[in-house]
Amino acid sequence: MSGLIRVCDVEKYYGTQSNITKALNRVSFEINSGEFIGIMGASGSGKTTLLNMLSTIDTVTSGHIYFEHQDITTLNEEKLALFRKANLGFVFQDFNLLDTLTIEENIMLAMTLQGKRKQEIHAKCKQTMEQLGIAQIKDKFPYEVSGGQKQRCACARALVNEPKLILADEPTGALDSKSATALLDTFTAMNEKLGATILMVTHDSFSASYCRRILFLKDGEIFHELVRGNGTRREFLNEILDVLSLTGGDVADAR
Amino acid sequence: MLGKLTLRNVRRSSKDYMIYIVTMAVVASLMFAFNGMMFSRDMKELYREFAIFIAFVAMASFFIIMIVIWLVHYMINFMMEKRSREFGTYLLLGMRKKQIAAIFRRENILLGLISLLVGTIPGMFFQISFTNIFYSIVDVEYHISPDFSPWNLLLTFGLFLFAYILALFRVKRKFKKMTINSLIYLDRQNELVKNEKKTWKKLLVFISVAYIIIFNVLVLNSNMSMGSVWLYIAGLLAAIYLLYIGLSSFFISYIKKQRKGIYKEANIFVLRQLSSKIKTMRFTMGTLTILFTTALLAWMVVMMFADYQNKELARNLPFDVQVFNEDTKFDFKHELSLISEASTIKDQHIYNIYEKDTDHINQYLYDHVEGTWQGEGREGSSYFTYDTYIGISDYNYIRSMLGYSPVEIGSNGYLIHCVERVQPYLEQLARNGSIMDEEQQDKDLIYKGMYTEPLSQKGMNGADYLIVVPDSYMKTMHPYYSLLAVSLEGKAPSDLSERLAAIQPSYDGNGDYHLKMQYGYGSSNIISYSGIVLVRDNSIVEVGLALISMAFVLAYIGIVFLCAALTILAVQQLSDSSKYKFRYSILKQLGLSRRETNRVVLKQLGVYYMCPFVISIVLSMFIGLFASERFVYYTGIQAGIFQYYLLAVLVFAVIYLVYFIVTYVGFLRNIYDS
Structure with a gap:
């Protein structure tokens, strides 16, 4: 495994001079290619801010983020768009599907934007939808399918261009437990079988237990790191809950 | 407290609906100018048959009031829908429906007053420049004088207020019928996107286009009897509406057939956006197209008569x-x-x-x-x-x-x-x-x-x-x-x-x-032109003044109408741009650069704006050609109408372009606004 992303001393401040909020404080870590990494923390701990930095949607106040040795904090708007197109895939809590497009078209759009050819688009779309079990609903609109199906569509869209990194922001947040489990299994399969590198932000310890490694954020700083190693998922979940109960994570998680 | 709330709301609305406020200000300034000319001493001195001018302006005022009522009514409904959640919250806080209706009414009257006040100064300027044009027709030098009558202020103010009160007439009843629940969820209703099962609907596009072509061919060959002409025109109106009904299905079928075009950039997104927008707006767009066509034709026919009369004058008065x-x-x-x-x-x-x-x-x-x-x-x-x-x-x-x-x-x-x-x-x-x-x-x-x-x-x-x-x-x-x-x-x-x-x-x-x-x-x-005393120079001036007043009044109605219609198109798009902002942020996540997003918006707005424009120009051009051909047939005089038609189309296009640019800029500002 090689270092895909290096986050070096990233800081992010919000607000005006009189009222500054420090969302991230000198955060540094690395992500290797083929990893399934989780970022945990309570609300306001800076998870989403960190994700926005990595996804280039927001800019850093100071520090650097290297993506395959390229510093993406120095790129301009145009180059960032190109970078996102070529390297990143997104899965969000509220699915972020385009409501005017069908499931298939949502996935296709991600490819047409890259200027791929018609045959390639069709073949790849079909393959991805089959892998994620949504081929039978391809002509439906997002509002016509269940939350789990929507999220799998979002996964398919994130996967279809074979990005180097998939960013997932609370992907199970809007799902019932059954759909959530199914989705996390999908993530694991994507990671293990398709070799996708996934970074998942979550405050749900059950979801986090599917990751191979977890970074804990608190008040904008990384205060702990857990690696799953060879243990079972169940053991890993207990470890996560231990960390959370020690550090005042979600009370519900510690019970 | 309620007064403060009203004022705050007015401030917010005037920001959100800037385009509406400005349009109303333009309308108000034109009303000021024309009403001012009715009371103007300079005009009375210049124009012997001044009663004709007053009659023209009075007639135009009637149309203008109708247009204003229509626009204000449309905007009020639109704002009520957009702000329903807010009104629901007022109800939750314990306000009575009557109070909310009163606040809303007061807000709208205030917005009207703002437009009216903003329109006064340009109105005076317009009055001076219009009067100047009249003077130049008669070759008399115009000494600019502050010729403003308080009656003008009173009349314009009264007409405006009248239009607003009529437009606001049913607001209270509308509020009465609403429940908290319906108010809170009204704005959540998205445009319903469906995959049309009825693929035959796309055929409507071909049928309508075929009908329009046949209609134009029949018209150009003068193959219509006077009796059946109304039938054909009714068919034409139906064809325009059907065209819009079919257009939405047509776009969808284009996507479903997986034509090459949809694999380019974000075209698939643009087509879907358009098809859903046209679907919800089809009736409005059809009506706008018909009215645009009528306005262009009316302008052309009147100009044709004007030109004819001008040419006849020289022949009648040797x-x-x-x-x-x-x-x-x-x-x-x-x-x-x-x-x-x-x-x-x-x-x-x-x-x-x-x-x-x-x-x-x-x-x-x-x-x-x-x-x-x-x-x-x-x-x-x-x-x-x-x-x-x-x-x-x-x-x-x-x-x-x-x-x-x-x-x-x-x-x-x-x-x-x-x-x-x-x-x-x-x-x-x-x-x-x-x-x-x-x-x-x-x-x-x-x-x-x-x-x-x-x-x-x-x-x-x-x-x-x-x-x-x-x-x-x-x-x-x-x-x-x-x-x-x-x-x-x-x-x-x-x-x-x-x-x-x-x-x-x-x-x-x-x-x-x-x-x-x-x-x-x-x-x-x-x-x-007959009578027992004929003085050519006097008649030419008189007819010239009559012509210019007719042209002015027509342009007045046409421009006000056009602005009102374009405001509706623009406000629809602008409110969509903030409601459906997330669509564009998704595009951004998918890797669309700002320039590419701008292009998507441009395509989407372009087609949306072009539809009524192109259709009305094609229609009015053919019907106009027919009319001028008939005219030559009956009068034996070649009326040079095309320069007038082009002038009308040019004015049309410029106003269109202004609204388009404003919408485009506003749209982008809304979707990038964080």
Whole structure:
């Protein structure tokens, strides 16, 4: 495994001079290619801010983020768009599907934007939808399918261009437990079988237990790191809950 | 507290609906300008037939008020829908529906007042520049003067308030019917996107386009009877609506057929956006297209008439001054001294038109020429009671006054001088040898030809025609009436026509003449210029002013209407841009750069705006071509309408472009606004 992303001393401040909020404080870590990494923390701990930095949607106040040795904090708007197109895939809590497009078209759009050819688009779309079990609903609109199906569509869209990194922001947040489990299994399969590198932000310890490694954020700083190693998922979940109960994570998680 | 809330809301609304406020301000400024001209002393001084102008503006005001009511009503409904959540919250807080309705009404009246106030200053500026244009038509220098009447302020204010109150009439009832639940969830209703099962709907596009083409072909070949034309027009209106109904399905079917175009960039997104937008807006867009077409056509037809009349004027009034008198021995002394007082006479001629108690030519024309009419008693008819004759020497004299070469008929010839319209009928009569009466002794006169140069033949030198006979024949005839023809050096003073009319014995002082004989006006049905005193320069100014007022008032209605319609298109898109902002942030996550996103928006707005524009231009162009062709057919005069049409389209396009750019910029600002 090689270092895909290096986050070096990233800081992010919000607000005006009189009222500054420090969302991230000198955060540094690395992500290797083929990893399934989780970022945990309570609300306001800076998870989403960190994700926005990595996804280039927001800019850093100071520090650097290297993506395959390229510093993406120095790129301009145009180059960032190109970078996102070529390297990143997104899965969000509220699915972020385009409501005017069908499931298939949502996935296709991600490819047409890259200027791929018609045959390639069709073949790849079909393959991805089959892998994620949504081929039978391809002509439906997002509002016509269940939350789990929507999220799998979002996964398919994130996967279809074979990005180097998939960013997932609370992907199970809007799902019932059954759909959530199914989705996390999908993530694991994507990671293990398709070799996708996934970074998942979550405050749900059950979801986090599917990751191979977890970074804990608190008040904008990384205060702990857990690696799953060879243990079972169940053991890993207990470890996560231990960390959370020690550090005042979600009370519900510690019970 | 409620007052404060109202003011805050007004401030927010004026930001959100800037385009609406500005449009209303433009409307208000135009209203100010036109109403101001109605009360303007400068205008009254300039324009003798000022009542015509007032009538035009009053008529226009009616349309403007209707348009304003429509727009305000539309906007109020729109705002109520957008702000329903807020109103639901007010209800939750314990406000009564009556109070909310009152706040909302007050807010809207305040918004109206803002527009009105903003429009005042440009309104004054418009009034000055419009008045200036009127002055330049008459070649009089306009000294800009603050000519603003308080009545204008009061009238414009009153009209505006009236429109707002009417538009706000049913607000209370609407609030009464709403429940908290429906208010809170009203704004959540998205445009419903469905995959049409009925693929036949896309056929409507082809059917409508085919119908429009057939309609245009029929129109251009004049293959429509007057009876069926209404049926065809009803079909055309239906075709426009059906086109929009089909268009949405057409886009979807294009996507489903997986044509090449959808694999380029974000086209698939653009097509879906358009199809859902057109689907919800189809009725509005159809109506707008029809109204745009009507506005363009109305402008074109009026301009065509205007141009026709302008050209006819020169033909109808070949002499500088002409006066008619029933008295066959009238000497026109008064008239001549009046004319020479004010200007220099270059040439003059007093002569008689003759009759010989016959009317067979007139009767023949009544029987054969379309559109002739016979009035009761002295109210006038197409032709005089008797056929009209003139002696060759008088005829040659007035020819020379107009610069035409003299003609010869010898001692036994006759010729005919007539308007083009009756030429074939009189030729037929002449060939039959029945111009001259068989019972009289003049059967031996030989037909020497026909002339159709303009000769003032709408009651002066005969109605439609004169038979020119040798002077020796005049002995057998009776003088019928007297005429004075005058050529002037330079221009006639502007009040000459009025002063000459005032000294006519038959003039009643109110613009009407009461003649003892039956006057002939000629057979032309299209706005004719006749009367017993004709002063060319005065008429040209008068007609010019009438034309320019007509053009101004039409442009006024057209522009206000266009702005109102475009405001609706723009407000729809702008509110969508904030409601569906997330769609564009998804595109950004998918890797679309700002430039590419701009292009997506441009495509989407472009097609949305182009639809009504292109369709109405295509339609009005073809129908306009037909109208002008018919016009040439009926009048024999080539009216130069295309420059007017192009002018209308140009104004149309410029206003369109302004709204388009404003919408585009606002749209981008909304979707990038974090």
